[in-house]
Amino acid sequence: MNEKIKKACRVITFIMILPVYSAYLLVSFLGDKQRSFPAFSQFLAQFPGLTGIYMRREFYRLTMESCASDSVIGYGSIFAHPNVSLGSGVSIGSYCCFGAVKIEAGTQIASRVSIISGLEQHQRDSSGQLIEGKSEQVIIGKHVWVGEGAIIASNIGDYSNIAAGAVILKVVPSKSSAIGNPAKIVSETLAS
16 A cells, blocks of 8 residues: 555544544543553454554554554554554554553564463462452563463563464573474574
8 A cells, every 4th residue: 555545544443533532631630541541452452454454553652551553453452551652664463362461573474372470470378368469561572472372470682483373481582493382492593
């Protein structure tokens, strides 16, 4: 698509998203921003096709820590927190679910991937009752490939590959491939 047409589409979509953004600001002001953000993310996840991609991107550019103007967020994908940063050229498939995450430039994420906000979100006190844990922002490096259905709870270094269905519980170094549940590093010699 020609650059002028893309820019025109972004402007039109920005105008379309302003009422949704205004409603989000009002609900956040009257209530709890941490609870209102996922509701608006779920609402926008329902719009199909290119229109949906443009709508989600414009809303997230206004509400997240950062969201590049060329990022792609597929149908059905939702974010639980605004503590998210999406770099240039990031592509996210359909039906993904993300917590607090920083996804750096050029990373490609397949469908049905979950990235949770670390491993200490849910904890128990001495009597066994659930208590509020701590969230951390997971960092996915540059030019990472994440396969279908992976679950990620720890950082991934630049130029790494994560196999479909892998469960990442420990840091994956740069230029590595990880497979399995729990994931194991099977290669550390990938070309950049």
